[in-house]
Amino acid sequence: MFGPLVCKPGSSRNNKTGPWRTELRPKFLKKECIACNMCLIVCPEACITGQGKNSYDFDPDFCKGCGNCAAVCPKKDIEMVKEDSV
Amino acid sequence: MSKTLFNSGHTACAGCGQSMAARLVIDAAGTNTIIANNTGCLEVFSTKYPETSWGVPFIHSLFENAAAVASGVESAVKYLGKGDEINIIAQAGDGGTADIGLQALSGMLERGHNILYVCYDNEAYMNTGVQRSGLTPFDTNTTTSPVGSASSGNLRPKKPVPEIVNAHGIPYVATASAGFPQDLQRKVKKAISIKGPKYIQVHVPCPLGWRHESNRTIDVAKLAVDTGLYPLIEYENGIISARRQITPKPVEEYLKAQGRFKHLLKNPEEIKKIQDIADNNIKKYGLKLAAS
Amino acid sequence: MKELLEGSLAVAEIVRLCKPGVISAYPITPQTHIVEELAQIVANGKLNAQFVNVESEHSAASTVLGSVACGVRSYTATSSQGLFLMAEVLYNIAGMRLPVIMTTAARAISAPINIWNDHQDVVSLRDSGWIQFHAEDIQEAVDLHLIAYRLGEDKSIMLPVMVCVDGFILTHGLETVNMPSQEEVDKFLPPYKAPYKLDITNPLTLGPLVDPEFYTEARFALNETHKEALALIPKITSEFSKVFGRNYNGLIEGYQMKDAERVIVAMGSVCGTVKDVVDELRKKGKKVGLLKITSLRPFPASHIYEALKNIPKVAVIDRALSLGSFAPLAAEIKAVFFGRPKTPKTISSFVVGLGGRDITRESIKEIFRLLTGKEKQGEFIDLKPELLKESYE
Numbered sequence: 001m002f003g004p005l006v007c008k009p010g011s012s013r014n015n016k017t018g019p020w021r022t023e024l025r026p027k028f029l030k031k032e033c034i035a036c037n038m039c040l041i042v043c044p045e046a047c048i049t050g051q052g053k054n055s056y057d058f059d060p061d062f063c064k065g066c067g068n069c070a071a072v073c074p075k076k077d078i079e080m081v082k083e084d085s086v
Numbered sequence: 087m088s089k090t091l092f093n094s095g096h097t098a099c100a101g102c103g104q105s106m107a108a109r110l111v112i113d114a115a116g117t118n119t120i121i122a123n124n125t126g127c128l129e130v131f132s133t134k135y136p137e138t139s140w141g142v143p144f145i146h147s148l149f150e151n152a153a154a155v156a157s158g159v160e161s162a163v164k165y166l167g168k169g170d171e172i173n174i175i176a177q178a179g180d181g182g183t184a185d186i187g188l189q190a191l192s193g194m195l196e197r198g199h200n201i202l203y204v205c206y207d208n209e210a211y212m213n214t215g216v217q218r219s220g221l222t223p224f225d226t227n228t229t230t231s232p233v234g235s236a237s238s239g240n241l242r243p244k245k246p247v248p249e250i251v252n253a254h255g256i257p258y259v260a261t262a263s264a265g266f267p268q269d270l271q272r273k274v275k276k277a278i279s280i281k282g283p284k285y286i287q288v289h290v291p292c293p294l295g296w297r298h299e300s301n302r303t304i305d306v307a308k309l310a311v312d313t314g315l316y317p318l319i320e321y322e323n324g325i326i327s328a329r330r331q332i333t334p335k336p337v338e339e340y341l342k343a344q345g346r347f348k349h350l351l352k353n354p355e356e357i358k359k360i361q362d363i364a365d366n367n368i369k370k371y372g373l374k375l376a377a378s
Numbered sequence: 379m380k381e382l383l384e385g386s387l388a389v390a391e392i393v394r395l396c397k398p399g400v401i402s403a404y405p406i407t408p409q410t411h412i413v414e415e416l417a418q419i420v421a422n423g424k425l426n427a428q429f430v431n432v433e434s435e436h437s438a439a440s441t442v443l444g445s446v447a448c449g450v451r452s453y454t455a456t457s458s459q460g461l462f463l464m465a466e467v468l469y470n471i472a473g474m475r476l477p478v479i480m481t482t483a484a485r486a487i488s489a490p491i492n493i494w495n496d497h498q499d500v501v502s503l504r505d506s507g508w509i510q511f512h513a514e515d516i517q518e519a520v521d522l523h524l525i526a527y528r529l530g531e532d533k534s535i536m537l538p539v540m541v542c543v544d545g546f547i548l549t550h551g552l553e554t555v556n557m558p559s560q561e562e563v564d565k566f567l568p569p570y571k572a573p574y575k576l577d578i579t580n581p582l583t584l585g586p587l588v589d590p591e592f593y594t595e596a597r598f599a600l601n602e603t604h605k606e607a608l609a610l611i612p613k614i615t616s617e618f619s620k621v622f623g624r625n626y627n628g629l630i631e632g633y634q635m636k637d638a639e640r641v642i643v644a645m646g647s648v649c650g651t652v653k654d655v656v657d658e659l660r661k662k663g664k665k666v667g668l669l670k671i672t673s674l675r676p677f678p679a680s681h682i683y684e685a686l687k688n689i690p691k692v693a694v695i696d697r698a699l700s701l702g703s704f705a706p707l708a709a710e711i712k713a714v715f716f717g718r719p720k721t722p723k724t725i726s727s728f729v730v731g732l733g734g735r736d737i738t739r740e741s742i743k744e745i746f747r748l749l750t751g752k753e754k755q756g757e758f759i760d761l762k763p764e765l766l767k768e769s770y771e
């Protein structure tokens with residue numbers, strides 16, 4: 001029966017939002033990271049992973065390039081770089 | 087992928103404060119949670135059929151009835167004898183809470199349901215294109231409180247919803263902010279540990295509606311708190327039990343970061359009125375750090 | 379067991395026997411006796427249910443939406459303005475495929491405010507996606523609730539069902555009712571097992587945003603299910619007869635139709651009056667009959683066609699209006715015959731019994747009398763033309 005329209009948990013991961021990035025993407029320098037976890041906590045896309053110093057990175061399949069991870073990093077260890085520079 | 091109950095692939099705008107806060111809330115609440123969500127940005131960007139971002143049971147019905155749907159969910163859970171195992175969260179935007187959903191919210195609070203109600207306050211009807219709501223601040227430029235030669239924006243200050251909610255005599259009421267994510271998660275955890283109706287109102291910047299750069303979401307949210315315009319308060323059993331104290335910054339710092347207040351920057355008279363609102367909050371809630 | 383019961387108490391009792399886990403309602407005349415009785419039943423510990431006193435009908439409907447979404451059988455009741463305040467939620471419940479069961483004490487709509495019986499409230503909600511049953515008497519009201527739960531909760535249907543009970547006439551009238559036993563009810567109505575629900579072990583999302591890619595199919599499927607319900611209702615009612623010994627078709631009921639030349643089509647309690655008049659006129663040799671519509675939604679068009687195709691003169695009684703157009707039931711009955719090989723010579727339309735004005739035997743006789751003449755279009759019966767002379771000045 002088509003009709004109840006229920007969705008399976010977490011299925012939005014089929015929808016890659018990475019192509020939304022137009023200009024900038026984060027670059028995790030992995031030098032000064034103190035593993036404060038702030039980038040991971042604030043990422044609106046839930047696309048940053050990492051555990052321990054200098055291990056954090058983002059998933060380009062989902063990152064929309066908002067730049068809050070770089071803005072919140074207390075060590076300035078994340079830079080926003082031109083999309084085409086990678 | 088980090089382990090989350092609010093997954094990637096949703097269609098919120100880049101830098102959306104609501105998507106940030108929604109994930110923090112559900113991850114703090116955990117897997118044994120059922121969400122009833124009203125109509126609005128959050129529901130639209132997270133549940134586009136056939137996909138959903140949610141990793142917990144989630145129901146969306148209408149714009150104004152999240153509190154009533156959650157009341158039914160809670161009653162069913164109680165009937166099934168699972169009242170102690172399952173957290174129930176009703177969540178809505180500021181319009182769905184302060185305006186069209188206020189009656190259902192009041193009913194839910196008065197009936198004493200064991201539900202945490204979360205209001206994501208981005209201070210206007212963003213899903214329909216930035217129209218003013220009862221939680222839009224004074225002098226804000228929105229599409230239905232536009233600035234013109236005869237108006238400097240929204241005519242009224244924010245409706246005191248946390249106080250209205252608190253007046254229902256419920257055990258826990260708090261304001262929170264996307265700018266203070268750990269504080270938000272602590273409040274969610276505290277709320278769900280308490281039986282009965284709970285209310286958390288989270289200030290969530292909207293880069294599109296507030297017209298700030300997408301990377302300033304945390305920054306702008308912090309400024310709202312640090313100026314005294316968005317006091318972070320906790321009430322337990324009707325009494326203020328905690329407040330975030332600040333070394334107040336001038337409101338201009340907050341206003342100038344956002345296009346919705348751009349018209350005020352050359353108007354010291356209006357800025358004074360907004361500074362008065364902040365000063366009044368600082369005094370009323372005792373926000374000022376003793377040393378400052 | 380046979381008992382003399384007020385309609386509302388009989389409805390409350392059958393709801394108790396159906397064992398809903400959540401009941402939520404907001405008071406409105408003439409629905410109040412039903413929910414007062416249920417509140418007392420719960421207070422007396424005779425039903426293990428959460429009774430949720432909400433602050434509006436909008437929240438009553440929303441609350442049972444939420445509880446049924448958790449897989450718990452639920453119940454609500456309303457009337458008139460309350461039904462209209464629920465309207466948005468009712469469409470939503472049907473679209474979400476949640477089998478909420480509701481009693482509607484059919485009542486007039488304001489303005490002018492009027493608390494008495496007609497069908498304007500329920501008929502206005504005919505497009506909501508709810509299955510809509512109309513009871514003729516208290517016994518049928520009782521039985522239709524059992525049928526409603528059985529039908530709505532069927533895995534192939536999963537739709538809400540509204541049982542329309544004429545306000546005051548049935549809700550406050552007394553009748554000897556054959557109330558089934560708990561054993562009989564349990565035999566006919568198994569516990570509700572939801573094929574999808576809010577469940578932490580299988581965390582589904584219900585009520586997603588559906589874009590143009592899928593919306594049409596969702597609505598098409600809803601409409602198809604109504605067709606499936608048309609086929610399922612008679613099967614359920616025949617099973618009902620086996621358990622309870624009372625025979626319903628569940629869609630339509632003919633009374634003295636066999637050789638009838640003049641037939642009234644009607645819904646609800648007026649059918650009792652029509653049957654009395656038919657008996658009286660039959661004794662005088664008049665070939666008259668009644669076709670009762672039990673299921674307004676799904677609309678049993680082919681059953682109606684078969685029942686009326688050889689009847690020369692048909693009268694449709696509407697107790698509601700579609701202001702500015704044809705009376706609603708009459709329009710649908712006429713639509714049944716368009717493009718079909720057989721049709722009554724005339725299908726007349728009469729509006730009667732608005733806002734609680736009594737429909738007397740004389741009113742019905744007048745309709746049968748008018749059927750001997752030319753086809754009538756939305757003719758008001760028992761109208762007082764002298765009152766229309768009142769003016770603003």
